[in-house]
């Protein structure tokens with residue numbers, strides 16, 4: 155990609171524009187596919203997907219790797235953070251526009267530097283997270299509840315979706331079935347509408363949807379051979395000095411690692427006050443656990459604000475580890491509470 159991306163940039167006349175469509179820094183299935191979908195469906199020229207992680211971290215996302223193998227898109231052709239950094243001088247000669255999908259406030263140093271140092275501007279937003287009320291002139295600016303952000307993207311580009319081939323349809327369907335457990339949970343009207351757009355392309359029935367959901371979930375849950383550091387960065391988002399790693403394993407599973415010392419080095423590496431692990435797993439019923447590590451005083455202060463609203467029941471497994479009484483509360487619900495706490499602390 156490195157060569158190719160710099161090649162593309164070279165072909166862009168100076169002062170002309172390139173649009174980078176970027177998902178959030180967890181770079182989960184929804185973010186990656188939403189960025190690809192927006193880029194592919196947009197009728198403007200030079201609209202390219204930017205995956206908001208280093209290239210080497212992509213392989214940790216085994217569900218996405220699996221999906222890409224079934225598509226005609228080569229992972230080598232995607233742009234990652236390293237590609238941006240190595241093409242920085244060329245980018246500086248170009249006008250960079252940003253479209254945010256699956257988040258609505260720029261995430262990570264590279265994207266923020268594109269804005270602060272190269273004057274990149276956010277020209278479009280399509281998202282299903284809490285509205286941070288930024289970039290109010292962006293167009294489109296669609297922030298709406300949906301199971302999957304890709305549903306909002308597909309509905310925005312309805313006419314173009316009518317022209318895609320079955321392979322793209324299968325790619326675009328993937329976040330939808332992952333985020334809604336096969337169209338069973340957290341399904342909004344916009345998700346149903348998106349499915350209606352894709353079904354004629356796929357000629358799929360209920361059995362196909364279920365099989366594809368299972369195949370993707372199996373790939374996603376395959377953590378074989380991953381180190382704790384891999385698990386920490388596999389599905390990771392940072393909120394100023396608080397990092398939240400989501401994992402599809404239980405806290406018990408993590409006991410095979412040297413958990414606390416590894417968290418210490420993670421905190422140093424990411425320069426965090428608090429590292430949070432959120433687990434989700436099934437054993438007859440669906441569980442979520444949450445665990446905090448870092449500055450004890452800050453953790454206590456944070457817990458003061460969030461333990462009650464999140465319904466956290468203390469566990470004996472590790473210091474500051476809890477079972478979530480309301481397993482519906484994922485990082486999407488926890489993050490705004492963390493942000494409120496950070497605001498109140500002036501951090």
Ligand SMILES: [Mn+2]
Pocket residue numbers: 184185256282302303
């Ligand atoms: Mn999403």
